[in-house]
């Protein structure tokens with residue numbers, strides 16, 4: 547993995563680390579929440595289950611085909627065959643036999659509760675208007691495998707960015723070297739789609755994603771200058787946006803890992819103490835860092851630094867634009883150019899002063 551997440555399980559007792567979910571203390575927030583809060587619905591939909599038969603696809607060497615891996619899971623390529631009707635189970639969303647699926651299965655035993663919680667989150671999100679445009683299609687939870695069944699979308703924003711960076715390296719030219727690697731119009735369209743998606747998550751769905759980075763965004767073919775629809779995946783760190791007097795849901799194993807430089811600096815600063823819960827503002831920072839990585843084509847952002855230095859720089863994350871400009875692809879983020887104008891209000895040091903997604907949508911439409 548090019549940019550390994552740092553696991554918080556470092557904080558767990560060695561003897562139990564393999565059995566218990568990483569320690570994930572979440573602090574109550576005392577400050578006012580500037581974001582729209584969403585009342586808890588009384589009738590939360592129960593988890594959708596996947597009851598058709600599943601077959602994991604195999605390669606010519608009879609090995610199971612993987613789409614990817616993360617901190618918690620291995621994601622396999624699979625196909626489904628309809629099984630006997632199973633009465634009494636909430637139906638999963640329809641899947642045709644020809645459809646390729648992605649099965650997110652636990653990598654370790656302690657990932658099971660995390661995946662179950664993710665299934666509940668995905669079920670809830672899938673009942674909210676607009677989900678088709680912004681999150682991965684979810685078909686249900688497979689009880690036997692303890693796995694999530696999703697539509698397969700084989701291209702991630704991380705892979706796309708690496709490919710575009712490679713193409714840009716071959717296309718040396720004075721004019722294009724000051725543009726984002728995928729070109730100006732494609733970048734603007736992508737930024738608009740991503741920010742609109744985050745606004746949907748925060749203001750319509752009422753959740754904080756908690757782990758936004760290029761690896762957790764998939765690209766489904768579509769139209770426009772950026773010919774894909776970016777879809778958020780990996781809701782393993784997701785928490786609901788609560789009102790101030792409501793305690794946070796501490797049952798979730800959220801913020802189990804951090805991936806600098808995408809993690810907001812205040813979250814990294816809180817690594818050593820118990821105060822940590824992803825917030826709408828930390829999501830905004832993470833998406834801004836993602837946009838910088840996408841524009842420069844450098845998934846590590848400061849790739850010529852060693853790991854320790856990069857962590858130090860991520861801790862001073864509000865300087866992320868200057869750091870990026872000092873890096874190898876810094877010329878792609880010219881001073882006062884549109885990349886800077888989109889990113890700057892989203893990475894300010896004080897999280898309370900960061901731009902809210904509704905205003906961010908307006909800003910990205912204007913640049």
Ligand SMILES: Nc1ncnc2c1ncn2[C@@H]1O[C@H](COP(=O)(O)OP(=O)(O)O)[C@@H](O)[C@H]1O
Pocket residue numbers: 613614615616617618619620621648650682696697698699700701702761762764779780781782
């Ligand atoms: N629906 C999908 N289709 C294709 N690949 C996927 C899909 N979901 C996840 N992946 C791949 O698997 C990787 C790990 O999935 P993710 O949900 O991020 O797991 P984790 O919670 O373990 O990080 C992703 O980065 C992506 O490359």
Ligand SMILES: [Mg+2]
Pocket residue numbers: 616617761762780
């Ligand atoms: Mg992931």
